Ligand SMILES: Nc1ncnc2c1ncn2[C@@H]1O[C@H](COP(=O)(O)OP(=O)(O)OP(=O)(O)O)[C@@H](O)[C@H]1O
């Protein structure tokens with residue numbers, strides 16, 4: 001968030017057995033095209049980014065049989081909703 005702002009994180013448990021983690025920021029946001037590029041190796045718009053962060057994150061979430069949803073609006077902010085199955 002180049003101009004500062006708030007990052008919200010919440011964690012809750014859903015009725016269908018998932019742990020739901022929400023991370024919401026007031027950063028630069030992404031266009032639909034940029035969202036579609038997320039997780040591609042070496043895709044980065046940061047000066048010193050490796051472009052591997054999201055790829056690894058997606059892999060970890062997949063390995064736990066979880067789900068991830070991205071809601072983002074350019075110049076407004078971004079929200080990641082991660083759902084991980086709870087251990088019974
Ligand atoms: N919360 C976010 N808000 C806006 N853009 C984002 C956000 N998260 C990721 N991006 C965009 O997606 C790109 C890829 O993210 P990713 O985490 O894979 O790599 P990176 O952050 O550039 O590098 P690294 O994670 O290795 O430091 C980022 O460069 C940025 O352009």
Ligand SMILES: [Mg+2]
Nearest residue numbers: 049052053054
């Ligand atoms: Mg990153």
